[in-house]
Amino acid sequence: MKKRASLLLCLLLLLSSCSRGPDAGELESRLRSDFASAPSIKLTASVRADYGERVYDFDLCYERTDGGATVTILSPGSVAGISARVGEDGLTLEYEGAEVYTGALTDDGLSPAAALPLAVDAWGGGLLLSARIESGLLVCEHFISESVTLVSSFDSESLVPVSSELISGGYRTLLMEFGDVVM
Numbered sequence: 001m002k003k004r005a006s007l008l009l010c011l012l013l014l015l016s017s018c019s020r021g022p023d024a025g026e027l028e029s030r031l032r033s034d035f036a037s038a039p040s041i042k043l044t045a046s047v048r049a050d051y052g053e054r055v056y057d058f059d060l061c062y063e064r065t066d067g068g069a070t071v072t073i074l075s076p077g078s079v080a081g082i083s084a085r086v087g088e089d090g091l092t093l094e095y096e097g098a099e100v101y102t103g104a105l106t107d108d109g110l111s112p113a114a115a116l117p118l119a120v121d122a123w124g125g126g127l128l129l130s131a132r133i134e135s136g137l138l139v140c141e142h143f144i145s146e147s148v149t150l151v152s153s154f155d156s157e158s159l160v161p162v163s164s165e166l167i168s169g170g171y172r173t174l175l176m177e178f179g180d181v182v183m
Contacts, residue, residue: 028131035124043181049112084113
């Protein structure tokens, strides 16, 4: 009888350990490694920048290769095609002399165009505040500055980004919803 109970207990322990999926820390570690080591990353994002008294909607394309990173505005049509090159000296806007300025989203001077490369950089090596699993999503909070936090959600199986929010002074100032992710 004791052998049977011991065998049953061992079997239950074995089965319970096999069904346990990775925890949030393990997933975040894999995510960080994937984004840090990816030779190239391309994704699109629908972006809503909320300035309080006005809201701007953009569709953006982000592409990072060995040569650097570029953010291109896909819509609205009046500014489509404007690209921002991300380099060590910051963002440089390019498009036949046209210029886009919506203003800073945060007290730190963060713009909507800079938020997308900032998010990708945070995923690959930013200061992680917390990681948890909620409704099948890995939710990571990254420190950006004393007043700004990036909260991003990823599919917990594929680790593909789903959405990110910039929280500044307790308010969501920017929402990004991702699509067409290629790494």
